[in-house]
Every structure is written in structure tokens, then in C-alpha cells.
Amino acid sequence: MPQTSTEDRNWIAEAVRRVEADTNRSADTHLHVVNLPGAPGIDLYLKDESVHPTGSLKHRLARSLFLYALCNGWIHRDTTVVEASSGSTAVSEAYFARLLGLPFIAVMPASTSPEKVALIEWYGGRCHFVSSAAEVYDEARRIAAERGGHYMDQFTYAERATDWRGNNNIAESIFQQMAAERHPVPSWIVVSAGTGGTSATIGRYIRYRRHPTRVLVADPEGSAFYHGWRDGASDVTVTSQSRIEGIGRPRIEPSFVGGVIDDMEQVPDAASIATMRWLSERMGRTVGASTGTNVWAALRLIERMRRAGEQGSVVTLLCDAGERYLSTYFDDSWLVEHDIDIAPYAQLLKGYDATGRLRL
């Protein structure tokens, strides 16, 4: 390893300052109360990660990945940053790459929503498409090697780039914002997994702080996570592809820490999308499909708590807003094209609205 030049160290120091200054200018994200039709003793909260400058929970991850790479000496002036992504991480990383004046290339499945592609390009990033989610890793590594660039590799580094003990990570923020609620320590926190980084951070924080809170991970159809967790295996791969952008992977990602997860639930895509639309109407603003996945699992959990006579609070995440999916999940013809019938779940939610009871 050659010695780092003073010039290089100065560039890194300036880059870290810019990322820190960006954090300093940002406010914390809101924790909304979701009014439920039933279950009077149980409160549901939604941590709104769509209000970050780049519109999703991936803003936190991109910030952590850039700081980790900068402080490790992996990124220098003029380094091309390359990432494998299903879209949201690439949007946030394109933002930070521009902040640092670095070229950025996103490697993504061709099915990625056009709204996300437009955002990445708007931030000055370039998009490179592959036909399936399983191909993104090797292609990103290849492009980075070819250009002497850096493959960010969120699926490996998400869990370790984030400061899980605190530093105002998402878990610490949730517990602080819950402090004045009637059930300040949540019975459950419900998340879904893309890198698995969010569930790892929340699960570790809960153990570190010795809270009794449990973590439920909601997994979409066609994802390897559920099978790997259930069987205690880290080498599970599936050939199917998740249709819920941002979550569900073809392999158990290295960042997925199964040991901190108390329960998992498989959520049908039709349920995710029906709940996304139901919640969007209820809140008077649109949410994305992975938020639908989270809330569907949370509603079922709350119904089980209600039947067991339990009271308490449940926290889940609003991962991104619906504007990114107007031409996909919010478009009825897209649903027909993809053979997704949300009617049965829309019916269940309608019944829930009317009676306060959710048929399990």
C-alpha cells in the first residue's frame, strides 16, 4: 500500500465534512400515529422515511456507506462509485456521489420503475440494466474493476456500515420519539428486508438496550430470506424474483442477520399492493409497496394481539412514497399485465374498516 498523500487525506477530510454537513442540515423523520378501526388498546405507528432528502430509508444507508468507504480509504477523488441496487439505494447514492463530485453508476434489474431511473439520472448518475436481480452483483463488480472504481456493495456492508449502538440511527430515533406515548416501549417493530440492514440495526439496538421489543420481518413472495431464516440456512437461493421493489432477494444477503429476528411472515404481493392503496387513502398521501408489505404484516400482528387480549404499541416503517410507483403498483393495467389480483385483499381491508376485525 503506498502512503496516502496529504492531498488525498485533505480530499477525504473535505468529503467527510460534506456528508456530515448534509446530516447536520437534515431533520429527523416523523413518527405518525395510524388510526385503526379496531383494537382500542393497541397503537400503530409509522416511521416516515420518505421525508429524507432522497425520499426513502436508503438515505440513511447511503450516508453510512459513503462514510464507511471514505473512512476506510476505499473512495478517493475521481473514484467511480458503482452499486448493485433495485433502485432506491442508487437514488440516494447518486445524491451523495454528486455531493462529493464523484461519477456514479447504478446496476439494476430492467424492471426497476422508470420514476427511480429518472431520479438517478437527475442526480447525475448513470443506469446500467441487467435482466434479473440475481445478475446485479457480478455485473457491478465487473464494471467497478474495469474502471478502477469502487463497488459499494450495500448487500454486504449495510449491516456493518451503520452504527447499531446509536448515533441517532433509526432504532434510537424510534425509541426517543416513542418516549411520551402511552406504550413507549413497542411490543413489536415490523420491517421488511432488502439488504436486511434495517432489521439488523433495530434488532441489535433492542438487545443492546435490553428492551423486550420483538422484531418481525415481513418478506414478499419470491424471496429467499423467509426460507433461509426458517431453516437456519445462509446458502438458500431462489430463481423467482421479488415484485415488491426494495425488498425480497434471490439469495440470503450477507447483511441479513437472522439471529436478531423474532418472527417472519410471508406477505402475498396482492396483499402488499392492496394495503399500499388502502393506507394511501387512509393517510391522504401515497406510500410505496414495501410499506404495504410492512403494514399488512403489522395489521395481522395487531389482530393476533387483540385476540390474545394484549395491549401495547407496534411500530413499522413508511419506506418510501407512492410517487415512485404511479406507473406500476398504482396502475390497474400494470396489475393485470403482471397477473396480480388485489380484490380479495381489498375486500378483507374493507371488512376491517367496517368491523375493526381482520379475517386472518
Ligand SMILES: *Cc1c(COP(=O)(O)O)cnc(C)c1O
Ligand atoms: C431497501 C428498502 C427496504 C428494506 O430495507 P433494508 O434495510 O435494505 O433491509 C424497504 N423498502 C424500500 C422501498 C427499500 O428501498
